[in-house]
Amino acid sequence: MPNDVIIETRNLTKVYRDFWGRQKVRALKALDLEVRRGEIFGLLGPNGSGKTTTIKLILGLLFPTSGQVLCFGRDATDVTKNERIGYLPEESYLYKFLSAEETLDFYGRLFKMSRRLRRQRTSELINLVGLQGAKKRQLREYSKGMTRRIGLAQALINDPELILLDEPTTGLDPLGIRDMKQMILDLREQGKTVVMCSHRLDDVEDVCDRIAILYDGELKELGRVDSLLKVRDVTEIHARGLSEKTQQEIRQLIQREGGELVAMGNPTMTLEQLFLDIIAESEAHPGRRVVRKEGAA
Amino acid sequence: MVLETELLPFREWLLWGPFVWLLVMGSLAVAGLFFGSLVAVIRHGPAAGLAATGRVLAAAVGDLFCMSPRRVWALAWLAVKDSLRRRVVVVFIVFLLLLLFAGWFLDPSSDHPLRLYISFVLTATSYLVLLLMLFLSALSLPNDLKNKTLHTVVTKPVRPSEIVLGRMLGFVVLGTTLLALMSAISYVFVVRGLAHSHEVVQASLAAVDPRQDADQGAVPLRGESTRVNGHRHDVRIDRKGQGLLEMTQDHYHRVARRQDGEKTVYEVGQPEGMLVARVPVYGKLRFMDSQRHVAERGTNVGDEWAYRSYIQGGSLAAGVWSFEGVTPTAFSDNLQLEMTLGVFRTYKGDIEQGVAGVLLLRNPKTGLTVEAKVFKSREFSTDVHRLPRKITPTAAYALQPEKDPDGRIKYVRKPLGADAKAQYDLFDDLTDDGQLEVWLQCLDPEQYFGVAQPDLYLRARDASFALNFVKGYFGIWMQMVLVIGFGVMFSTFLTGPVAMLATVGMLIGGFFRGYMIELALGQTWGGGPVESLIRILTQDNVVSDLPEGIRTTVAQTVDSVLQRGLWVVAQLLPSFGDYDCASYVAYGFNVPGNWIAERGLTALGFAVALFVVGYFFLKTREVAR
Numbered sequence: 001m002p003n004d005v006i007i008e009t010r011n012l013t014k015v016y017r018d019f020w021g022r023q024k025v026r027a028l029k030a031l032d033l034e035v036r037r038g039e040i041f042g043l044l045g046p047n048g049s050g051k052t053t054t055i056k057l058i059l060g061l062l063f064p065t066s067g068q069v070l071c072f073g074r075d076a077t078d079v080t081k082n083e084r085i086g087y088l089p090e091e092s093y094l095y096k097f098l099s100a101e102e103t104l105d106f107y108g109r110l111f112k113m114s115r116r117l118r119r120q121r122t123s124e125l126i127n128l129v130g131l132q133g134a135k136k137r138q139l140r141e142y143s144k145g146m147t148r149r150i151g152l153a154q155a156l157i158n159d160p161e162l163i164l165l166d167e168p169t170t171g172l173d174p175l176g177i178r179d180m181k182q183m184i185l186d187l188r189e190q191g192k193t194v195v196m197c198s199h200r201l202d203d204v205e206d207v208c209d210r211i212a213i214l215y216d217g218e219l220k221e222l223g224r225v226d227s228l229l230k231v232r233d234v235t236e237i238h239a240r241g242l243s244e245k246t247q248q249e250i251r252q253l254i255q256r257e258g259g260e261l262v263a264m265g266n267p268t269m270t271l272e273q274l275f276l277d278i279i280a281e282s283e284a285h286p287g288r289r290v291v292r293k294e295g296a297a
Numbered sequence: 298m299v300l301e302t303e304l305l306p307f308r309e310w311l312l313w314g315p316f317v318w319l320l321v322m323g324s325l326a327v328a329g330l331f332f333g334s335l336v337a338v339i340r341h342g343p344a345a346g347l348a349a350t351g352r353v354l355a356a357a358v359g360d361l362f363c364m365s366p367r368r369v370w371a372l373a374w375l376a377v378k379d380s381l382r383r384r385v386v387v388v389f390i391v392f393l394l395l396l397l398f399a400g401w402f403l404d405p406s407s408d409h410p411l412r413l414y415i416s417f418v419l420t421a422t423s424y425l426v427l428l429l430m431l432f433l434s435a436l437s438l439p440n441d442l443k444n445k446t447l448h449t450v451v452t453k454p455v456r457p458s459e460i461v462l463g464r465m466l467g468f469v470v471l472g473t474t475l476l477a478l479m480s481a482i483s484y485v486f487v488v489r490g491l492a493h494s495h496e497v498v499q500a501s502l503a504a505v506d507p508r509q510d511a512d513q514g515a516v517p518l519r520g521e522s523t524r525v526n527g528h529r530h531d532v533r534i535d536r537k538g539q540g541l542l543e544m545t546q547d548h549y550h551r552v553a554r555r556q557d558g559e560k561t562v563y564e565v566g567q568p569e570g571m572l573v574a575r576v577p578v579y580g581k582l583r584f585m586d587s588q589r590h591v592a593e594r595g596t597n598v599g600d601e602w603a604y605r606s607y608i609q610g611g612s613l614a615a616g617v618w619s620f621e622g623v624t625p626t627a628f629s630d631n632l633q634l635e636m637t638l639g640v641f642r643t644y645k646g647d648i649e650q651g652v653a654g655v656l657l658l659r660n661p662k663t664g665l666t667v668e669a670k671v672f673k674s675r676e677f678s679t680d681v682h683r684l685p686r687k688i689t690p691t692a693a694y695a696l697q698p699e700k701d702p703d704g705r706i707k708y709v710r711k712p713l714g715a716d717a718k719a720q721y722d723l724f725d726d727l728t729d730d731g732q733l734e735v736w737l738q739c740l741d742p743e744q745y746f747g748v749a750q751p752d753l754y755l756r757a758r759d760a761s762f763a764l765n766f767v768k769g770y771f772g773i774w775m776q777m778v779l780v781i782g783f784g785v786m787f788s789t790f791l792t793g794p795v796a797m798l799a800t801v802g803m804l805i806g807g808f809f810r811g812y813m814i815e816l817a818l819g820q821t822w823g824g825g826p827v828e829s830l831i832r833i834l835t836q837d838n839v840v841s842d843l844p845e846g847i848r849t850t851v852a853q854t855v856d857s858v859l860q861r862g863l864w865v866v867a868q869l870l871p872s873f874g875d876y877d878c879a880s881y882v883a884y885g886f887n888v889p890g891n892w893i894a895e896r897g898l899t900a901l902g903f904a905v906a907l908f909v910v911g912y913f914f915l916k917t918r919e920v921a922r
Contacts, residue, residue, distance in 0.1 A: 021340075059452050061921035066341075077356070082454040093445040095375065097382040109371035110453040154449060 006162050006193045007035040007058055011067035014053050014217075027053045029217045030067065035195055037161075040188050042208035042225075043197035046279065050217040051197035052090060055164050058195070059087055071162070083111070086160035090167050092151030096140040100131050100150050103139065104157055111158045125153035128183075144171035152183065163187060165196040169203050181207050205229075205271040213275065215282045221274075229268040298637075298884040300751040301604060307891040314895065318902045321868045325906070329913065330354075353917060360458040360912065368455055372463025377471050380433050385471065388429045392479055395421050396486050403490070406527020410546055411571050414490055415769070415883035418483035423773045423877075426472055426479070430777050434468050434784025435800055439793035447920055457915040461785060461908055468781045473774065480770040484763065491571060495522035495542060497532050497552060497563035505533075522550075522565070534563075547571050547885070574765035574887040577635070577754035578627075580618030580735065587612035589708045590701070598641045598745055605639045605749045610652065611742025618753055619661065623733040625686075625724050632684040632723060633756040634735065639747030640676050651675055652744045656682065657736035662729035664695040665713070666736070667721055674746065686723045693717060696736075760887040768893060769882035775900040776876045780804070782907035783871075789914040807873040817864035825856025871903055 014028040028050040035041045043051040056062040057069050060076040069076040072084060094103055101122055108118035126135050129149035139147060148171055155163060168184065169177045184207050187194055198204050204211055205225060213221040221228065333353070338346035399417060407413045438460075441447040450460065501520035509516040518534040522542050530550065534540030538554030548571035553564050586592040587609050595606035595616065608614045623632070640652050651673030659666040667690035670682055695711045718726075727733060737753065739746045783803050787796035806813075815821050823829045823839035831852055832839060843849040876896055881888045 056921045061448060061451065062919050075352075077352075079451075079454050079456055082452055085452065087449070087452040089445065089448050091445075093448050095379070095446055097378060106371060106375060107449070107453060110368055110450065110455050112365055112367050158453075 004037040015065040039209040040194040042204040042211040045214035049214040086155035086163040088155040092147045100135040360456040373467035376467025412883040419879040435797035436793040438788040461911040572762040574760040576757040580620040582750040585615040589613040605747035607745040610739035610744040636753040641745040653740040659734040668692040768888040772878040786907040786911035807870040813867040827852040
């Protein structure tokens with residue numbers, strides 16, 4: 001595996017079974033993915049599409065039915081890989097009877113940090129997520145937004161190289177969402193790799209470098225966000241100073257008349273449009289990777 | 298105190314205890330490996346399944362041997378913090394309330410108040426602590442799984458072994474603290490609850506010798522004390538004014554007379570002889586029949602409880618205890634011999650009068666035997682005999698073993714001749730290298746003394762009662778460790794309530810462990826399960842053999858397989874009652890060191906096994922769902 005591939009899934013399949021071993025649901029079907037160092041990778045999909053299952057498989061919280069997940073080149077069940085990982089679960093599953101300081105101190109101890117380092121990291125992270133005023137309060141008294149913040153702080157306690165964020169903006173107010181997105185972008189600036197899953201399309205669109213769209217446990221689309229959203233068969237021209245007459249035949253006249261060509265390129269649709277298109281296509285042709293129109297992507 | 302099973306010396310126990318542990322752990326490992334591989338093969342196919350089993354085993358080596366103490370301690374701290382949040386303190390308050398109102402139901406006029414107090418505090422503590430730990434240990438992990446708080450823990454570099462050990466350790470730390478507090482409070486409760494004093498009823502005092510005048514002073518007096526805590530004492534005061542409030546309810550008081558101006562005042566001290574930890578030195582018991590032949594057991598008087606064997610009165614039959622380590626350093630200047638005899642009367646006689654018996658001391662090497670003391674038995678209580686170092690015997694002779702023509706060994710009485718002395722030294726004449734034999738004979742014809750090995754013992758220097766009290770709590774501590782071990786182990790793969798039930802099931806099963814082993818070894822009537830079933834269906838009795846034939850052969854073959862399985866299952870159950878040493882403390886006996894060591898190691902063996910099993914269950918389960 002090349003050095004810059006942080007996560008690799010090979011033919012990853014997960015089937016949930018009941019107590020008697022009967023198949024209940026096939027949550028993930030032969031997923032092949034690679035996440036590279038330093039990128040923000042988004043897993044996108046409707047509810048039940050297998051996003052969280054993928055993250056849990058990467059973390060070793062679930063075992064694959066078949067296939068393999070490698071994280072930093074090690075098997076996902078190898079706990080030593082967690083030294084370099086930070087994880088923010090879907091809801092911040094933290095011990096409500098601890099205060100913010102105690103929480104961070106506890107998770108710091110799980111990384112065998114010295115007392116001095118724990119104190120330092122705790123204070124840095126509490127400042128980073130803006131909980132200075134509430135650091136002594138028990139988490140049970142926290143609002144949902146505050147819980148997300150302390151959740152993020154615990155995910156960063158070990159200064160991880162890879163951060164997995166499960167629905168990071170859920171429960172945050174617009175201001176909180178903006179801060180969270182900025183923090184994610186800052187993490188990339190620091191050279192960290194981020195994998196996030198979300199069904200909030202605007203979040204993914206704003207911060208992700210690459211995305212994978214899952215539907216019903218299958219990978220439907222994978223690529224760079226800017227490239228995926230580009231509509232290649234349409235050209236957009238922004239022009240100024242053209243006469244009424246020449247506007248009738250813009251394309252020929254701009255050059256001939258010497259008008260100023262301000263911008264020329266491909267328009268983009270929104271991620272929301274792309275997402276809905278893929279879902280519609282998947283429902284029309286179940287079990288098939290989305291085939292985009294010639295030149296569409 | 299009844300000790301039905303003899304406690305092995307620690308060295309002897311070490312020879313087989315760890316061996317059984319290894320055997321059971323080995324069987325468990327083989328069975329675990331087999332079933333684990335089987336499940337993996339069914340799930341993933343032969344190659345992938347076996348590879349997965351191999352991976353789990355390889356990971357186990359690292360997980361079990363490379364744990365980080367800092368992480369384990371962090372997880373233990375979390376368990377403690379979590380438990381405190383669950384208002385563990387309430388249990389402590391319940392305990393205090395119980396003690397506060399204990400006066401309502403603890404009868405101070407009981408014959409053995411110490412037994413009552415000790416069994417009350419130990420029972421209250423053990424019920425409260427064990428129930429609490431059952432709830433905490435069985436519900437904690439399932440709760441973390443349900444609330445998904447475990448997700449943020451297992452996604453840190455935490456090994457499953459550290460999670461299991463952290464939980465166990467956390468609860469043990471919590472329980473130990475709780476027990477330490479409870480034991481300190483209980484100790485104060487017992488000591489203060491039993492503390493009392495009496496006054497001497499001066500009007501009752503009379504001279505022991507009716508010819509003397511009590512008012513003249515300087516004569517031995519007898520009388521009685523005031524009634525306190527439901528009892529009064531007989532008072533005896535010597536001519537110097539020193540004396541005792543005699544033994545009642547397992548205790549006595551010292552009393553001293555002094556003059557306060559015109560008035561004579563008797564100062565009575567606090568109860569003594571009650572808060573004790575006797576250190577009994579047990580001997581090996583063997584029997585002589587009525588002709589003084591060596592016999593395997595005494596007479597069977599038809600008692601269903603075969604604990605005691607009987608010595609026929611008015612004959613040469615005797616119970617013989619062989620002691621070791623009887624030296625002046627261990628026993629100072631006299632030998633205190635205590636016994637609790639069962640008496641079987643074939644005629645009622647004078648029921649107020651005890652049955653007469655005699656104690657002989659014999660040097661096992663020289664055969665020198667002296668009649669040290671003739672006594673009247675006291676039933677249902679401990680009979681104390683102090684034998685001075687210099688013994689002036691009522692009779693002295695030699696008892697020498699000889700072989701009968703039929704090959705049986707018989708002890709024959711021989712005169713001492715020139716070796717006879719008027720007085721014998723206990724240590725110089727009657728012991729040899731610390732070895733001494735005590736012979737007990739019943740003198741009344743047609744009456745019987747019932748004896749078991751622990752019924753007669755030499756009392757060495759007492760141990761500290763406070764320390765013995767702590768040992769009583771150590772017994773509860775071991776039971777607590779077992780409950781925590783089972784609770785945490787089951788909670789790694791079962792839901793909370795089911796884990797709790799399973800733990801309770803194991804403990805109840807543990808009470809029947811002895812019977813299960815008897816069944817497994819074929820020591821019960823009626824055969825194994827299948828054979829018993831046939832007997833039930835055919836209404837056959839349990840004693841006669843089944844008719845020979847294919848049916849019986851098949852039944853007995855199946856039974857022998859089932860019995861082996863039963864043996865293994867029985868070994869997996871903790872004999873929970875064995876860890877209870879409340880009766881030692883309550884009866885005023887020191888809990889022996891080998892008891893502590895053997896039980897402690899057994900509990901540790903269980904804890905280690907439960908930890909390993911718990912680890913494998915947690916390792917092979919998916920934390921998320």
